[in-house]
Amino acid sequence: MSPITTPPVAGANDTRALIFAFALMLAGIVIAPFALYPVFLMKVMSFALFACGFNLLFGYAGIMSFGHAAFFGSGSYIAAWTVEALGFSPELALLAALVGGAAIGVVFGYIAIRRQGLYFAMVTLALAQLLYFACVQAPFTGGENGVHNAHRGAVFGLFSIESDLAAYAFVSIIFLAGFLLVARVVHSPFGQVLKATRDNEARALSLGYPVMRYKLIAFVLSSALAALAGGLKAIALGLATLTDVHFSTSGDVVLMTLLGGIGTLFGPVVGAVVASSMWEYLSRLGSWVTFIQGFIFVLCVLAFRRGIVGELAALFKTKL
Amino acid sequence: MSSAAPLLTVSGLKAWYGESQALHGVAFDVREGEVATLVGRNGAGKTTILKSIMGLMPRATGEIRFNQKKTLGLRPDEVAALGIALCPEERAIFASLSVWENLLLPPTIAGGGFTIDEIFSLFPNLKERRDAGGTTLSGGEQQMLAIARILRTGARLLMLDEPSEGLAPVVVKQIAQTIGAIKARGFTILLVEQNVNFARSISDRYYVVEMGSIIDQCTRSDVEADPARLEKYITV
Amino acid sequence: MTIFGISVVLLLSQLLLGLINGAFYAVLSLGLSVIFGTLGIINFAHGALFMMGAFIAWMLLEWLGIGYWPAIVLSPLIVGAFALVLEQVLIRRLYKLDHVYAFLLTFGVAMMIESLFQNAFGSAGKPYAVPPSLRGALDLDFMFLPYYRLWIVVASLVLCVVTWFAIERTSLGAKLRAATENAPIVQALGVNVPRMMTLTYAGGAVLAAIAGVLAAPIYSVSPHMGTDLVIVVFAVVVIGGMGSIKGSVIAGFGLGIIEGITRVVYPESSSTVIFLVMAIVLLVRPRGLFGRTS
Numbered sequence: 001m002s003p004i005t006t007p008p009v010a011g012a013n014d015t016r017a018l019i020f021a022f023a024l025m026l027a028g029i030v031i032a033p034f035a036l037y038p039v040f041l042m043k044v045m046s047f048a049l050f051a052c053g054f055n056l057l058f059g060y061a062g063i064m065s066f067g068h069a070a071f072f073g074s075g076s077y078i079a080a081w082t083v084e085a086l087g088f089s090p091e092l093a094l095l096a097a098l099v100g101g102a103a104i105g106v107v108f109g110y111i112a113i114r115r116q117g118l119y120f121a122m123v124t125l126a127l128a129q130l131l132y133f134a135c136v137q138a139p140f141t142g143g144e145n146g147v148h149n150a151h152r153g154a155v156f157g158l159f160s161i162e163s164d165l166a167a168y169a170f171v172s173i174i175f176l177a178g179f180l181l182v183a184r185v186v187h188s189p190f191g192q193v194l195k196a197t198r199d200n201e202a203r204a205l206s207l208g209y210p211v212m213r214y215k216l217i218a219f220v221l222s223s224a225l226a227a228l229a230g231g232l233k234a235i236a237l238g239l240a241t242l243t244d245v246h247f248s249t250s251g252d253v254v255l256m257t258l259l260g261g262i263g264t265l266f267g268p269v270v271g272a273v274v275a276s277s278m279w280e281y282l283s284r285l286g287s288w289v290t291f292i293q294g295f296i297f298v299l300c301v302l303a304f305r306r307g308i309v310g311e312l313a314a315l316f317k318t319k320l
Numbered sequence: 321m322s323s324a325a326p327l328l329t330v331s332g333l334k335a336w337y338g339e340s341q342a343l344h345g346v347a348f349d350v351r352e353g354e355v356a357t358l359v360g361r362n363g364a365g366k367t368t369i370l371k372s373i374m375g376l377m378p379r380a381t382g383e384i385r386f387n388q389k390k391t392l393g394l395r396p397d398e399v400a401a402l403g404i405a406l407c408p409e410e411r412a413i414f415a416s417l418s419v420w421e422n423l424l425l426p427p428t429i430a431g432g433g434f435t436i437d438e439i440f441s442l443f444p445n446l447k448e449r450r451d452a453g454g455t456t457l458s459g460g461e462q463q464m465l466a467i468a469r470i471l472r473t474g475a476r477l478l479m480l481d482e483p484s485e486g487l488a489p490v491v492v493k494q495i496a497q498t499i500g501a502i503k504a505r506g507f508t509i510l511l512v513e514q515n516v517n518f519a520r521s522i523s524d525r526y527y528v529v530e531m532g533s534i535i536d537q538c539t540r541s542d543v544e545a546d547p548a549r550l551e552k553y554i555t556v
Numbered sequence: 557m558t559i560f561g562i563s564v565v566l567l568l569s570q571l572l573l574g575l576i577n578g579a580f581y582a583v584l585s586l587g588l589s590v591i592f593g594t595l596g597i598i599n600f601a602h603g604a605l606f607m608m609g610a611f612i613a614w615m616l617l618e619w620l621g622i623g624y625w626p627a628i629v630l631s632p633l634i635v636g637a638f639a640l641v642l643e644q645v646l647i648r649r650l651y652k653l654d655h656v657y658a659f660l661l662t663f664g665v666a667m668m669i670e671s672l673f674q675n676a677f678g679s680a681g682k683p684y685a686v687p688p689s690l691r692g693a694l695d696l697d698f699m700f701l702p703y704y705r706l707w708i709v710v711a712s713l714v715l716c717v718v719t720w721f722a723i724e725r726t727s728l729g730a731k732l733r734a735a736t737e738n739a740p741i742v743q744a745l746g747v748n749v750p751r752m753m754t755l756t757y758a759g760g761a762v763l764a765a766i767a768g769v770l771a772a773p774i775y776s777v778s779p780h781m782g783t784d785l786v787i788v789v790f791a792v793v794v795i796g797g798m799g800s801i802k803g804s805v806i807a808g809f810g811l812g813i814i815e816g817i818t819r820v821v822y823p824e825s826s827s828t829v830i831f832l833v834m835a836i837v838l839l840v841r842p843r844g845l846f847g848r849t850s
Contacts (some may be wrong), residue, residue: 291668395750
């Protein structure tokens with residue numbers, strides 16, 4: 001049984017809707033820094049990319065990982081550390097984060113893929129906790145203090161991103177690249193097989209598809225994107241901390257995706273925007289934010305499973 | 321036979337599995353003390369009818385009356401409490417329970433059921449194997465157990481879904497005899513069968529089910545007079 | 557005296573500590589396992605229910621002067637009642653869906669409960685005194701064995717045995733076991749399965765709450781005491797085999813002891829050793845030690 005019902009086959013209307021939504025998102029990215037703090041926006045885009053990667057696994061492959069903070073946090077630490085200790089330029093640091101995340105994804109995925117459904121979620125949670133404790137003790141993570149970067153550096157050694165606006169442009173480009181990659185994968189033959197497996201694994205197997213391998217590939221792709229997102233956050237904010245690798249971050253990305261709309265392209269982005277705004281503007285409520293977050297979780301699961309974008313898509317009878 | 325209203329009346333029964341409609345307005349009745357049989361090919365909808373009566377269908381409309389009470393919309397355990405019992409096609413003997421536990425699983429809902437001693441005299445091998453795991457029994461013994469456990473409860477209408485399926489001829493004969501003994505006690509039986517010979521040895525009336533509807537009905541004497549009457553619906 | 561260079565006293569005291577932790581792992585994974593077996597859902601709120609058990613015992617003492625022994629009966633009853641309502645009002649709506657949603661719901665509920673307690677009582681741990689009747693220790697030559705810790709191990713074993721007996725040897729247990737295999741047919745045979753599921757969830761909660769009261773005097777009572785523990789318990793359940801009582805108990809105690817030994821031999825790994833064992837078990841025997849191939 002899959003978490004989401006498959007929307008009807010995409011038609012010309014749907015492509016128009018997707019392009020319109022993309023244009024809207026692009027416009028938003030261009031205009032936003034004039035109204036809101038670029039650093040906040042960069043954090044939002046990092047989370048949005050994180051959620052897009054997570055949604056590839058959860059929404060399209062139908063696999064829920066409850067330990068994705070392991071990848072986000074690893075990417076964050078790898079990027080921050082390579083900049084700080086090895087003097088990497090930002091694009092190399094991101095590349096390192098991506099590769100590192102993918103490598104951990106291969107290991108975790110290989111172990112976890114042996115079980116399905118809820119077991120899988122539990123195993124990923126436990127493996128992520130393993131990584132968390134390893135990070136608590138490892139010297140290079142700086143423990144409670146985290147890893148600080150004094151400078152952001154220059155892309156390719158040429159384009160300085162020390163100024164917030166320049167960094168914002170860099171982050172936006174990477175985010176859009178990641179988003180488009182996810183969109184491409186979802187609409188590719190590989191993506192179709194993933195969706196088929198999500199809806200009816202037995203049938204996909206009987207049709208001869210190497211289901212386990214495809215699931216593992218999806219998992220690794222998703223973990224790589226999550227790590228890239230973590231690296232992006234570290235570079236933008238100049239900081240990698242234990243929170244990035246804590247299981248509450250795993251819960252956060254699930255909430256973002258659920259709230260925004262599982263199995264939609266723009267859902268994770270909307271979810272990241274809404275959740276980040278909530279955390280930012282409600283932060284004076286202290287630990288009541290956690291209560292509200294839990295409440296939203298409960299509400300979404302009971303009555304709002306399609307999420308914001310999912311409901312919009314259903315309203316306009318299209319796919320988003 | 322009873323002169324009162326039928327024990328079970330089904331009218332206008334429609335049922336769906338998700339989007340696909342499995343029953344298209346089924347209507348029939350079962351009189352107290354008789355053995356009524358639903359015959360038909362694989363996939364005709366016979367099991368779906370039993371499931372609808374038991375309250376196991378996700379979506380069903382129409383009317384079902386048992387002992388004058390409407391049952392559509394009740395939970396399965398509420399339907400059972402009224403006096404209807406199901407012996408499912410897959411038998412559903414529980415592996416993690418012993419034979420004895422399987423036998424005692426359904427709660428007693430009324431008096432008049434078989435006592436344990438009566439059940440053991442009807443099914444001696446169940447007595448021997450009472451502590452064995454439920455699924456360590458042979459197919460035939462599991463079928464006996466599935467029938468035995470609903471005899472205990474005091475249910476008046478027993479619904480048996482393909483009790484002879486996959487069993488050796490000598491076992492099938494035993495089951496036919498058992499059903500005869502049950503009927504002699506005054507139970508009412510709604511039988512689903514593809515094996516027409518088996519059905520012929522015990523049934524009083526037949527309803528032919530095809531593509532989710534009842535397309536013919538006949539009595540025991542009709543079939544005795546013209547055996548081919550049912551054959552034509554079964555042969556592929 | 558030493559074995560392999562490690563003092564025997566240190567080893568034994570860590571083994572005892574490990575056995576205690578193992579007792580909690582066993583009781584909590586037992587509850588999780590039973591809930592999963594019957595309801596098919598993984599109850600992330602299990603840690604929060606454990607914490608509530610401890611906190612209510614503390615509240616009973618602080619506010620009403622009600623001591624440990626009444627609390628070990630009252631607190632689980634209160635938590636059980638809460639769980640009953642939770643299942644009826646929220647969780648039950650999700651059985652028809654993919655069980656991932658029930659997992660997420662219990663995660664959200666756990667967040668809400670933890671946050672409530674944090675706002676009410678702060679993050680710091682609250683002390684709860686060992687009950688007077690269990691103070692003191694047994695004087696074995698090579699170490700002291702505190703009576704309370706002995707009590708924990710004994711109580712946990714009793715809970716495990718009682719739960720095992722209830723499930724394997726009673727007719728209610730037979731109904732539970734049958735429902736694990738084929739709930740719709742069990743209901744068709746006349747058993748009120750929905751009510752049984754509610755009671756099972758409440759029963760699991762009661763087990764968690766009793767563990768909470770047992771834990772109060774030795775782990776200080778704090779809103780977060782449940783969450784970190786529950787993730788370890790997930791790993792224990794995966795190792796033991798989901799839905800297996802034997803698996804939960806053996807894996808629980810066994811992993812507690814392994815953790816204790818690790819703490820002596822290789823302390824840096826003590827918080828991660830259980831997860832490492834889980835990874836190995838998954839590679840070698842995915843269904844866990846006593847799990848069924850489904």
